[in-house]
Amino acid sequence: MMNRRVPTSGTRLLPAAFLIMAATGAMTLTGCEERNAHQADAAPVIRPVQTLTVQPVTFSMSGSVTGTIEARAEADLGFRIAGKLIERKVDVGDRVRAGDLLARLDDQDQRNALRTAEADLAIAQAEQVQANNEEARKRELLKNGNTTQVLYDAALLSKRTADAKVVAAQAARQTSRDRVGYTELVADRDGVVTGVGPDAGQVVEVGEMVARIAQPEEREAVFNVAEAGVRSAPKEPVIEVALAGAPDITSVGHVREVSPQADPVTRTHTVRIALESPPDALRLGATVTGRLKQPPAPVVELPAPAVVHEAEQTFVWVVDPKQQTVKRRTVSTRPGQAGGPVVVTDGLAQGDIVVTAGAHSLAEGQRVRLGKQIETAAAP
Structure with a gap:
């Protein structure tokens, strides 16, 4: 029979020692990682920014x-209708008063249209008289019971239709009269003729400039x-x-x-x-x-992203070149051209370094890393 060898106590403790050392190493690594993460969180964030150096400019x-x-006040006067220009009574340099005749168009077509409108009105008025008489007769017959309501309603409809035709014909006649008046161009104000358009004999379009009147006062x-x-x-x-x-x-x-x-x-x-x-x-x-007349005051032009508007305050971030930190500085501005630079009238001096990109993500005293720098704020 073979004898089995029993391990000594030292041999039994060896694996346990390895386990203890491994656990201790893991705890050490975990602690280092937590310490490094804490140090990373505590380290200040350094933000990259773009800057420019302020150089005030003066009004050119x-x-x-x-x-x-x-x-x-200057107005280009023209006809309200098209036609052939037969006369222009003014030239450059002439003084005119309100109501003076400046030019005339051939009005034969407009006068013919006026005569047609007057004839249409006469016809409409004659029909109106006839319809009124018919309605009056049917009304009396209806009272005496000698006609029907249907016949009276037809007579009343004819009367109202005739009245409407007279109103339309009167409006057409007034339009024709106005068009006859439109063949004469008159001055609507006192002034001096500073420009003229077509000469007599030319055909002019609606609104084409015939005379330009300026008020020299x-x-x-x-x-x-x-x-x-x-x-x-x-x-x-x-x-x-x-x-x-x-x-x-x-x-x-x-x-x-x-x-x-x-x-x-x-x-x-x-x-x-x-x-x-x-x-x-x-x-x-x-x-x-x-x-x-007065001495010009220097101003500073900044790109729009450099100026921050917060509540009722307008400010920029100015860089301390030694400490590489930023500081908020309140400025006064005035409106500029849409989409153009912002004009700063107060708050900055020559040589100040202003953040132009990244200004909206900064805090007071924050460290920055300067990127591309524009040489000057503007050039006259």
Whole structure:
């Protein structure tokens, strides 16, 4: 019989020691992972941003621009019907008063139509008299019981139909009379003729310009200003307008209108300056120069994403280049062109670094990593 060898106590403890060491290692790894995750959560988030360096610009009309004097109110007058022009009584430069005859069309067709309308009215009125008499007779016969209700209703219907025909014929006659009047073009206001259209003998279309009437009492200076100058213009600029050939003849005005869309060829905006009591020498069509009367104030142009609107506050994020952190700064702005840069009038100084992309995901004192940087905010 073979004897079985019994393991010693040391041999029994060896697997248990391995199990204890494995468990301890697993707990150590788990603790390291939790500590690393906690440290990762506690680490500040560094956000990449795009920035630009502020460079204030001034209104480009701080020099002078050349323009012309135009009337504020100007109208192109034309006929309300088409026809052959047989006479034009005015020319460029003529002064006219309200009610003056400017031009005439051949009115033979319109007068023939008027005679036809008058004849139709006479026929309708005769039928109306006959229908009224018939209705009156049938009404008396109905009272005496000598006719039926059906016959009286037919007579009443004929009377009402005749009345309606008279109303329609009167309206047609009035329309024909109006069309005869439309063959004469008269001035609807006092003014000066600044342009004329077709000459006598030509066929004109409805609404085609025959004479352009301007009111010289209200004159404006009209300039074409570059787009950057329009965006960076002062809020209420005062413009001094001088006659090009005589700089001592001047007038002061304010901006009344700026065209919202730039000219597709010149890329300039039309600016209209309402003049205050302009001298007579500033006539319509005169060449003038314009310049800012007050010193221009520098402004800053920023891309729209750089400006944050929160409740009633408008601010931007300014970067501290040493600490690589951002700080909120309140600014004052004014409306610019739709889809264009935002004009900042106060709150920024030259050299400030402003966040232009990623501004809506920042917090006070947050660290950032600078990405692509635009050299300046704008260029005049």
